[in-house]
Amino acid sequence: MTSSAKVCVVIAAKNAAGTITRAIRSGLREGCVAEVVVVDDGSTDGTAEAARAADDGSGRLRVLSLGVNKGPAFARNHAIAHSTAPLIAILDADDFFLDGRFDRLLAEDDWDFVADNIVFIDGRGEVIEPDVPDFEAAPRFLDIHGFIEGNISRRGASRGEIGFLKPVMRRSFLDSHGLRYKEELRLGEDYDLYARALVNGARYKIVHGCGYGAVVRQDLLSGRHRTLDLKRLYEADRAILAVPGLPKEIAAALRRHERHVRGRYELRRFLDIKAETGIWRAGLYALANPLAFPAIAGGVAADKFDALKARRAPNRPETAALRYLLPARIVQK
Template sequence: MSSSTATVCTIIAAKNASGTIGRSIRSALRESQVAEVVVVDDGSTDDTVQTARAADDGSGRLQVLSLDRNRGPAFARNHAIAHSSAPLIAILDADDFFLKGRFGRLLDRQDWDFVADNIVFIDSRSDGLELDVPEFEATPRFLDLRGFVEGNISKRGASRGEIGFLKPVMRRAFLDAHKLRYREDLRLGEDYDLYARALLKGARYKVVHGCGYGAIVRPDSLSGKHRTLDLKRLYEADRAILASPDLPGDARSLFSQHERHVRGRYELRRFLDVKAEIGLLSAGLRALARPAALPAIVGGIAADKLDALTARHGAAAEKAAGPRYLLEGRPVSRL
C-alpha cells in the first residue's frame, strides 16, 4: 500500500467533547492517508458541533453528523460507518489523538484484517505538554482468540491494561463480508465484542509495538462511568456468542471465562447499588439469599479496599513516571 494513498476513514463519536474534539480532528486531518473524518455528535448539550466544524481544514474531508438524542458510541460508530466509504476504518475517541505519522508507519503491509499499534496514556493534568514518544521496534505479532479474550480480563493493579483498549484499523471489506457491526445495546465493551466476533470469523488481527495513538486519562471520562446495566449487557453479549451451536469447544471455554469475570463485576456493582439504596444490613441479607453471587461480592469488596490503600502511592508514582504505554516496547537503537 502506498503511504500517499488516502484510504482511511477516521470515525469520532462525540458527546459533550467541545474541549477536546478540535485537537482530535486536527490530528486526523494532518495524516495524508486519511480520506474522511466523520464526526457523529451523540446528543451533546455543549458546543461540540460548532467546535468540530471550526477544526475543518478546508480539504472537504470532514463530515459532522448530529443525532437528535444520545444513542451511545456503538450506534454513533455504526452511523458513521454507514455514511462513509473509505476502505479502512480507524476509530478515534473524542478526547484522544493520533500521533503524527501514525498511518504511514502502520499501513505498510497487506497481511491483516485488523491492525493496531501501541497506545501512550497521558494524564489529563499534563496533556498540554509536548510528547516525547520514543520510536519502538515494530516486533509484529498476531492476536489469536485466546490471547484477545484473556487479555480482556482485568487484573487488579493493571490500570487500563486490557488488550481491548487497542484501537485497530479495520478493513471495511472484512466487516461487510461477515455482516459485522457494533452491538448497539452496548455502552461498555462494544469494541471487545466486535473484535471477538471478528476473530471468530477468522480475522487476522495484527499488533505492532510502534506507538501511534495518544489516549488522555481523565478521572471524569465517560469510559470510567459505567452503569450496572452496562455490565449486565456486556456479559449478556458473551452469552449471545455462547448460544451459537457452532461455537468450538475451546472458544466456548474462553467466552465462559470472560462472562464469569464480567458477571462478577456486575454482582459487586449491583450489591453496592442496593447498599446505597437500602443500607448495608438489608443489602447483606439480600446477598445471602443469592449465594452464587457471594464470592464475587466479598472478593470484590476486599479487592476494592486493597486498591484504595495503594491508590494514592500508585497515582503519585505514575504521575512522576510520565507517559505510560499499553504495550511494552523496545526502543529503536540509534548508532
Template sequence: MTAAAPTNVCIIIAAKNAAGTIAKAIASALAEPEVAEVVVIDDGSTDDTAAVARATADGSGRLNVVRFEENRGPAAARNHAIAVSKSPLLGILDADDFFFAGRMHQLLAQDGWDFIADNIAFIDAGQAAGAARNIDRFAPSPRLLDLVGFVEGNISRRGVRRGEIGFLKPLMRRSFLDQFDLRYNETLRLGEDFDLYARALARGARYKIIHSCGYAAVVRGDSLSGSHRTIDLRRLYEADRAILAEAHLSGEAAAVLRRHERHIRDRYELRHFLDLKRGKGIASAFAYALAHPGALPAIVSGIVGDKTERFRRSRSPAPVALGGTGDIRYLLDALALERAE
C-alpha cells in the same frame, strides 16, 4: 517524483460534550494524508462540540459532522458513521485523544490483516502538547492476535500488570465487517469495542498488532473509567454469552470467553449488591445475596478486595491518572518490546 499517498481511510469520532478537545483530535486525523474522510458524530452534546468540530475543517472537504439531537451511545454513533462513510478502511479516534504524525503510514505498511492496531501512549493532559517529542520509538515487531490472546488480555486481576488490549484502536477492513454482517452492538455502552473485536476474531479475523506507537490517549482526572452503570456490566456479560451461543469456538477459546463472562458477571454482582445497599439498605442487599448464593463469592471477594486496595500499589498500564508527572505509559508492555535503533 514520489507517488501521493492513497486516501482510503475513514476516521470515526463519536463525541459528547467534547468542545474542549475535539479540535485537536480532528486536526490530527486530517493531517494524515491517507485519511479520505473524518466523520464526527456529535452524540447529543449540550455544549458546542458540533460547532467546534465544523470550525476545524481544513478546506479539503474531508470532514463530515453529523449531530444527534439525543444521546444514543458510542456504538450507535459509530454505526451511523460507518453507514454514511465510503472508505474501505475504518478507524476509531476518541474525541479527547489524537494521532501522532505518521500513524497511518506505519499501519498501512503492514499486510495480511483484517484489523491492525498499534501501541497506545497514555499521556497526562498537561503534557499532551509536547508528547510527540517524548514518546519512545519501538520497532514494529508485528504479530497476529487470536481470540484466546485477545480475551485473556482483557481479564484484569488485582495487583497484576495487564494490558487491557480491548483499548487498542485498530483500523478495520469494511469488507470483513460486511462479509460477516458485523457492526457495533448498540445495546452496549461499555465494552462495545471488545465485543466487536471478539465477534470478528470468532469469525476468523486476522488481527495484527505492531508495537510502534501512533495513538495518544489523553488521561484526565475527570475522565476516568468507572462511570458506567451497573446495567452496562450486565449487558456486557450477556454479550459474551451471545458469542458463546452463536460462534463455533475451539475448546480453548470457549473456555477463555467463559472466564471473561464470569469476570464481568462477578463485577456486576458486586455492583448490584452495593446498589441495593445504597438504595434500599443493608437488609435488602443481604437478602439478595442469600437468595443468589452463586453471587456470594464475587460479592465477598469484591468487598474484601476493595477494602484492601489502598494497601496495594497499582501496577497496571491501563488509563489511570498520571498526576501531571510527565510520565508516559504504554498499553503494550514497553519492557518487553524491542526499542528501534
C-alpha cells in the same frame, strides 16, 4: 488528499468541544485519510460547531448531529453508514493520532484488523503531543485466546487493557460477516466487536510502534458506567457463546471473560442495593444468590484492602513519565 487516501476516521463525540479540534486535525493531517466523520452524539456544549470550525478546506470532514444521545456504538455505526473509505479507524474525541501514524501502520497488507501501541497522556494539564521513542515493530497476530485473556483483570497485575487498542478495520471484512457495534452496549462495545471478528476468523495484527495518544482524565465517560452496562456486557459474551459450532477452547475463554464481568456486575449490584436500602437488604441479596456470593465477598474485601493500602502508602511526587499500553523495545540507533 493524496491518491493513496483510503482511511475513514470515525469520531463519536459528546460534549467534547474542548478536545474535538485536536482530534480532527490529527486525522486531517494524515495523507492516508480520505474521510473524517464526526458524529455529535447529543452534545450540549457546542461540539458540532467546534468540529466544523476545524475543517481544513480539503472536503474530507463531515459532521453529523444526533438530536439525543445514543451512545458510542450507535454513533460509530452511524458514521460507518455515512462513509465509503475501505479502511475504518476509530478515534475517541479526547484523543489524537500521532503524526505519521498511518504511513507506519499500513506498510503491510496481511491483516483484517491492525493496531499499534498507545501512549497514555495525563489530561490534567496542557496536553502536548509527546515525542515517543522509535519502538521495534515486532509484529504479531492476536488470537481469540490472547485477546480475551488480555481483557481480564487480575489482582497483582496490570488491568486487562488489550481491548483499548484502536485497530484500523477493513470494511470488507466487517461487511462480509455482518459486523457492526452492538448499539445496546455503552461499555465494552469495542471488546465485543473485536471478539466477534476474531470468532469469525479475523487476522488481528499488532505492531508495537506507537501511533495513538490516549488522554487520561478522571471524568472520562468510560469510568462512569452503570451497573446495567456490566450486565449487558456479560450478556454479549453469552450471545457469542450461543453461536453454533463454537470450538470448545474458544467457548472456554469466553466463559472466563463472562464470569469475570458477571462478578463485577454482582458486586456493583450488591453495592447499589446497599446504597439504596441498607446493608441488611444487600446482605439478603447476597445470601439469596449463592453463586454470586464469592464475587461479592471477594470484591468487598479487595476494596477494603486497596483503601487500607492507599492510606498507608507514602506520598510520592507525581511523575511525568509516559506510559504505554504494550511493552516494546526501543530501536537502537
